[in-house]
Amino acid sequence: MPVPDDEMSQVLMTRTPIPVPTHFSQAEQSFSHKKRGRALCYSLPPRPPVKNIPPVSRIFPNKQRSWSQPRPQSVSFQSPQHKQPISRLYDHSKEETFYKQCFQTLCKLGRGSFGEVYKVRSREDGCVYAVKRSVSPFRGESDRLRKLQEVRKHERVGEHPNCLRLVRAWEEKRVLYLQTELCSSSLQQYSEERGEPLPAQEVWSITCDLLRGLKHLHDRNLLHLDIKPANVFISYTGVYKLGDFGLVVELDGAEGSAEAQEGDPRYMAPELLDGVFTKAADVFSLGMTLLEVACNMELPKGGEGWQQLRQGHLPTEFTSGRCPVRYVLCPSWVSRVLDFHSLYLELPPDFLKVLSGMLEPDYRCRANVDWLLSLPAIQRAQRWRRVTLTTRGIVTKILYIFQCLLWFMTIMFCALRRPVLRLLGRKSVSAPNSPPSSPFQNCVLESSFSSDWEEESLGDDVFEVPPSPLGYTRNITYRGQEFPLSIRHSPDLLSRPSLGSTSTPRNLSPDCNLRQRSVLPLTPNVSRISQESPCSVKSGILDSSSSSSGFVDAEAPRSSFLPRNLLTMFDEASEQ
Ligand SMILES: Nc1ncnc2c1ncn2[C@@H]1O[C@H](COP(=O)(O)OP(=O)(O)OP(=O)(O)O)[C@@H](O)[C@H]1O
Numbered sequence: 001m002p003v004p005d006d007e008m009s010q011v012l013m014t015r016t017p018i019p020v021p022t023h024f025s026q027a028e029q030s031f032s033h034k035k036r037g038r039a040l041c042y043s044l045p046p047r048p049p050v051k052n053i054p055p056v057s058r059i060f061p062n063k064q065r066s067w068s069q070p071r072p073q074s075v076s077f078q079s080p081q082h083k084q085p086i087s088r089l090y091d092h093s094k095e096e097t098f099y100k101q102c103f104q105t106l107c108k109l110g111r112g113s114f115g116e117v118y119k120v121r122s123r124e125d126g127c128v129y130a131v132k133r134s135v136s137p138f139r140g141e142s143d144r145l146r147k148l149q150e151v152r153k154h155e156r157v158g159e160h161p162n163c164l165r166l167v168r169a170w171e172e173k174r175v176l177y178l179q180t181e182l183c184s185s186s187l188q189q190y191s192e193e194r195g196e197p198l199p200a201q202e203v204w205s206i207t208c209d210l211l212r213g214l215k216h217l218h219d220r221n222l223l224h225l226d227i228k229p230a231n232v233f234i235s236y237t238g239v240y241k242l243g244d245f246g247l248v249v250e251l252d253g254a255e256g257s258a259e260a261q262e263g264d265p266r267y268m269a270p271e272l273l274d275g276v277f278t279k280a281a282d283v284f285s286l287g288m289t290l291l292e293v294a295c296n297m298e299l300p301k302g303g304e305g306w307q308q309l310r311q312g313h314l315p316t317e318f319t320s321g322r323c324p325v326r327y328v329l330c331p332s333w334v335s336r337v338l339d340f341h342s343l344y345l346e347l348p349p350d351f352l353k354v355l356s357g358m359l360e361p362d363y364r365c366r367a368n369v370d371w372l373l374s375l376p377a378i379q380r381a382q383r384w385r386r387v388t389l390t391t392r393g394i395v396t397k398i399l400y401i402f403q404c405l406l407w408f409m410t411i412m413f414c415a416l417r418r419p420v421l422r423l424l425g426r427k428s429v430s431a432p433n434s435p436p437s438s439p440f441q442n443c444v445l446e447s448s449f450s451s452d453w454e455e456e457s458l459g460d461d462v463f464e465v466p467p468s469p470l471g472y473t474r475n476i477t478y479r480g481q482e483f484p485l486s487i488r489h490s491p492d493l494l495s496r497p498s499l500g501s502t503s504t505p506r507n508l509s510p511d512c513n514l515r516q517r518s519v520l521p522l523t524p525n526v527s528r529i530s531q532e533s534p535c536s537v538k539s540g541i542l543d544s545s546s547s548s549s550g551f552v553d554a555e556a557p558r559s560s561f562l563p564r565n566l567l568t569m570f571d572e573a574s575e576q
C-alpha cells in the first residue's frame with residue numbers, strides 16, 4: 001500500500017483517525033484486486049442489529065396475532081382503496097399462498113440481508129418480474145411495521161428511469177413481498193462476472209445514470225444511505241438503476257434522520273459514524289461504488305485502508321495504474337503473446353476529478369449531485385449516453401417490429417393455409433358425385449404445403465381391391481364403404497388417382513408403408529397403376545418416363561388404384 005510521501009500527505013496521515021466500529025477490527029490492511037468466482041453471499045453485509053423489543057408472541061404466547069395476516073393483504077401507503085391484492089387468479093378458498101397462485105418461480109436472483117429475490121413469471125399478465133420476499137417472518141407488530149417501511153419509502157421514490165420500479169407489495173402469513181421490475185443483474189454481479197475493471201465509457205455511463213437517479217431522490221429530500229454495487233441494477237436495455245430503498249431516510253419526514261441506519265461499512269461516508277446524515281453521504285457511497293467497479297478493487301471493511309480512503313487518499317496503484325492494458329485494449333490472446341501484464345492505464349483525469357470530488361472527506365466540502373451533473377466531462381458523457389440509449393432503443397424497436405411482422409405473417413400463413421389448400425383442391429378436383437369422405441379431400445385438409453403433404457395424401461388412400469379373376473365385376477371399398485363397379489367410369493374416381501400421382505411417390509411415412517404393405521397381398525397390381533401421370537391415365541397410355549421413375553418398382557408398393565387401367569391391361573392381356 002503506497003503512502004504519499006510528500007509533506008502534506010504526512011500531515012494528513014497523522015490526523016486523528018476516525019473511530020472505527022468494533023466489527024471493523026478484522027478488516028484487511030491493504031487494498032487488493034477483487035477475486036474471481038466468489039460465491040454470491042461473499043459480499044453480503046452483516047445483518048443489521050435488531051432494534052425492536054422482544055416479540056409480543058414470546059411475552060404473551062396465547063395472544064392472538066392480529067398482525068400475522070393469514071390472508072394476503074396489499075401493502076400500500078398511498079391509496080387506501082388498494083387493500084386487497086388484486087388478481088383475478090387468486091382463489092381465497094385454496095390453501096396456496098397468493099404468491100404461489102399468481103406467480104411461477106423461474107429462478108433465484110439474489111439474496112440480501114433483508115430478503116431473497118426471485119425471478120418470476122406472473123400468471124396474470126405473463127410478464128417476468130422480480131419478487132423480493134423477506135427472509136424472516138415478522139417477529140411482532142413493530143417488526144412488521146419496520147419492514148413495511150420499505151414499501152412506503154419505495155412508494156415515495158416514485159417512478160424514474162434510473163430508479164427500480166415497484167409494481168406492488170403485499171403481506172401474507174407474516175412475510176412481506178415486493179414485486180418490482182426485473183433487471184438483468186446487479187452491478188455487483190456484472191462486475192464480478194467480468195472480473196476486471198469496467199471500460200471507461202461504461203464507467204461514465206454508470207456515473208451519469210446513477211447521478212440522475214440520485215438527483216431524483218435528493219430532489220425529493222430522500223437519502224438512499226445504501227448505495228453500493230449490489231443495490232445498483234442493470235435493466236435489459238442497459239440502463240443503470242438505483243434500487244433497494246430499505247434504508248431510505250426522508251429528511252422532511254417526522255422522524256428526519258433520527259431513525260437512519262448506516263449501510264454497508266465499505267461504502268459508508270465517514271461522517272455517518274458521528275451521526276451526521278446528509279445528502280453528501282450518498283455522494284460518498286456513489287464515489288466508492290465507482291472506484292470499486294472502475295478499478296476492480298476490493299474495498300476494505302475497516303483498518304488502515306478504510307481510514308486512508310476516508311482521508312482523501314486514492315490508492316495510486318489502482319487509480320494511476322488502473323488496470324492492465326490487456327483488459328482494455330486487446331483480446332486476451334494478444335496479451336498472452338505480447339505479455340502486456342506490466343503495462344497499466346491511468347484513470348482519465350476527468351474521472352479522477354469527479355471521483356475526488358465525491359470522496360472528499362469533509363462532507364461540507366463534498367461535491368453535490370447538481371455540481372457533478374454540471375461538470376463538462378459529465379455533460380459530455382451524458383450526451384454520449386443519450387445517443388447510445390436512443391440508438392439502442394431504435395434498434396430494439398426495429399427488431400421488435402420485425403419480430404411482430406414475423407409473428408403476424410406466421411399467423412396469416414396458418415390462417416390462410418387451409419382455405420387456400422381447400423380452394424386449390426376444389427379447383428383441381430371437380431367432384432360433383434364424390435362420396436362425402438373423399439380420400440383426396442381428406443388428405444388435402446390434413447396436410448401442409450411441404451412434401452409431407454404429398455406423402456400424407458398417398459398415405460391415407462387405402463383402397464382394398466379383393467382379388468377376383470373378373471376385374472369387371474368386383475367392387476371397390478374404401479374405409480369400409482363399398483363402391484359399385486359403375487364407379488370405375490365415374491370422372492371423380494378417374495381424376496382422383498391422377499391428382500394423387502402429381503405427388504412424388506417416395507418416402508412414404510412408416511405408417512403409410514405399413515398400411516399399404518398390409519394391403520399389398522390383396523392388391524398385386526395396385527402399385528403399378530397408382531403412379532400414372534394425369535394425362536396418361538386419362539388417355540390410358542402408360543408414360544415411359546413415369547414408368548422409369550419407379551413405376552415398375554415392385555419393392556415400393558403404391559396405394560392408388562385406377563380401375564380403368566386394370567381394364568386396359570386386361571384387354572391387352574386378352575388380346576395377346
Ligand atoms: N429487480 C431485480 N432484478 C434483478 N435482480 C435483483 C432485483 N432485485 C434484487 N435483485 C438481486 O437480489 C439481490 C438482493 O436484493 P436487494 O438488495 O433488494 O435485497 P436486500 O435484502 O434488501 O439487500 P440488502 O442486504 O442490501 O439490504 C440484489 O443484489 C440483486 O442481485
Ligand SMILES: [Mg+2]
Nearest residue numbers: 112230231244
Ligand atoms: Mg440490497
Ligand SMILES: [Mg+2]
Nearest residue numbers: 112114244246
Ligand atoms: Mg435492502
